[in-house]
Amino acid sequence: MSELLPAITSWLSTDMAIDMGTSNTRVYVKNRGIVLREPSVVTVRGDDTDSRAAIAVGTAAGTMLGRTPAGLRSIRPLREGVIADFEAAEVMLRSLMRRAMGKRAILGPRAVLGIPYGTTDLEQRAIRDCAEAAGAGSVSLVEAPLAAAMGAEVDITEPIGHMIVDIGGGTTQVAVISMAGIVHGFSLRMGGEAMDDAITRHMSHEHGLAIGARTAENAKLHLTRARKGTDERWLVKGRDLESGYPRAVEVRATEIRSAIDPPIRKILETIHRAMEKTPPELLGDIVDRGLLLSGGAALVPRLDEEIRRVIGLPVVMAEDPFSMVVMGSAKALARKMNTLLK
Numbered sequence: 433m434s435e436l437l438p439a440i441t442s443w444l445s446t447d448m449a450i451d452m453g454t455s456n457t458r459v460y461v462k463n464r465g466i467v468l469r470e471p472s473v474v475t476v477r478g479d480d481t482d483s484r485a486a487i488a489v490g491t492a493a494g495t496m497l498g499r500t501p502a503g504l505r506s507i508r509p510l511r512e513g514v515i516a517d518f519e520a521a522e523v524m525l526r527s528l529m530r531r532a533m534g535k536r537a538i539l540g541p542r543a544v545l546g547i548p549y550g551t552t553d554l555e556q557r558a559i560r561d562c563a564e565a566a567g568a569g570s571v572s573l574v575e576a577p578l579a580a581a582m583g584a585e586v587d588i589t590e591p592i593g594h595m596i597v598d599i600g601g602g603t604t605q606v607a608v609i610s611m612a613g614i615v616h617g618f619s620l621r622m623g624g625e626a627m628d629d630a631i632t633r634h635m636s637h638e639h640g641l642a643i644g645a646r647t648a649e650n651a652k653l654h655l656t657r658a659r660k661g662t663d664e665r666w667l668v669k670g671r672d673l674e675s676g677y678p679r680a681v682e683v684r685a686t687e688i689r690s691a692i693d694p695p696i697r698k699i700l701e702t703i704h705r706a707m708e709k710t711p712p713e714l715l716g717d718i719v720d721r722g723l724l725l726s727g728g729a730a731l732v733p734r735l736d737e738e739i740r741r742v743i744g745l746p747v748v749m750a751e752d753p754f755s756m757v758v759m760g761s762a763k764a765l766a767r768k769m770n771t772l773l774k
């Protein structure tokens with residue numbers, strides 16, 4: 433009977449990997465793959481933040497950001513990679529887990545969640561409690577850099593050095609790994625959203641224009657779409673800081689690129705610091721194999737070239753930079769890599 437119990441439990445519950453990021457949450461379900469990729473946003477009615485008050489979660493809530501009327505609030509439950517609003521995070525996780533499971537599940541899923549490198553015990557406790565409160569049957573945690581490497585098909589168990597740089601919305605994590613462990617890592621509580629803030633400041637200082645967070649992010653995303661070799665121009669709409677009236681300002685790709693330069697310099701400095709601390713043997717491995725770049729904000733045009741030029745390391749861009757952490761977390765769970773799971 434005692435051997436039967438795990439078998440029955442496994443049959444009644446689903447294995448699920450969740451990467452709850454500052455900007456986006458992805459959910460992977462065993463045998464089905466990534467079933468959800470949605471912005472980490474919850475919209476609630478009134479002052480309460482429980483499931484009854486939630487009117488939208490994920491993509492639907494994302495389109496409401498910055499557009500809600502009085503009486504509604506859009507909440508982003510995470511800040512700098514960790515939970516900032518516990519109740520909102522719980523509402524978001526419950527809704528996304530239910531949607532991912534569909535009607536099939538009877539027991540709560542066995543869930544593995546990616547966590548940023550360097551999170552405190554208290555922050556880890558909050559993530560664990562949150563997932564349990566949201567309905568997970570069991571919860572384990574895996575450090576995002578290890579998961580990202582596994583997601584990129586790196587054999588992390590070998591005694592070979594690998595450097596991972598994951599640039600998300602709210603964090604940048606740089607880690608050197610070998611033999612399934614982090615030799616040393618740096619966690620910068622800053623990522624793609626700091627670039628958006630830099631664009632907002634630039635528009636305000638240089639053009640006297642107040643713009644919303646979505647507009648700032650769109651200006652950054654536009655850089656990826658701008659044709660290479662041309663200094664494309666486009667219009668950014670906002671409110672004139674002096675007159676208060678709406679105004680559109682023409683910006684150039686090179687101008688936006690230099691506006692986001694300060695946060696990019698910080699990221700490069702962090703990579704440089706990590707490199708300086710890396711033992712020569714491992715550094716040799718990294719020079720041979722290249723540094724692995726993942727996370728959505730790693731898509732900033734020419735960032736890989738700059739790392740190559742400034743830091744002097746070859747760069748390998750993850751095939752799908754948004755999915756490495758969730759894919760690797762799913763692998764750690766499927767392969768029962770208990771030394772990785774907390």
Ligand SMILES: Nc1ncnc2c1ncn2[C@@H]1O[C@H](COP(=O)(O)OP(=O)(O)OP(=O)(O)O)[C@@H](O)[C@H]1O
Nearest residue numbers: 453454455456600601602603624656727728729731
């Ligand atoms: N083409 C692009 N160019 C530049 N930045 C991009 C591009 N596409 C997405 N981003 C940025 O990537 C960030 C989101 O990436 P990702 O989903 O990896 O973050 P996250 O996992 O939610 O955050 P974190 O890991 O920091 O908690 C956002 O800041 C977004 O603006």
Ligand SMILES: [Mg+2]
Nearest residue numbers: 453600727757
């Ligand atoms: Mg992330």
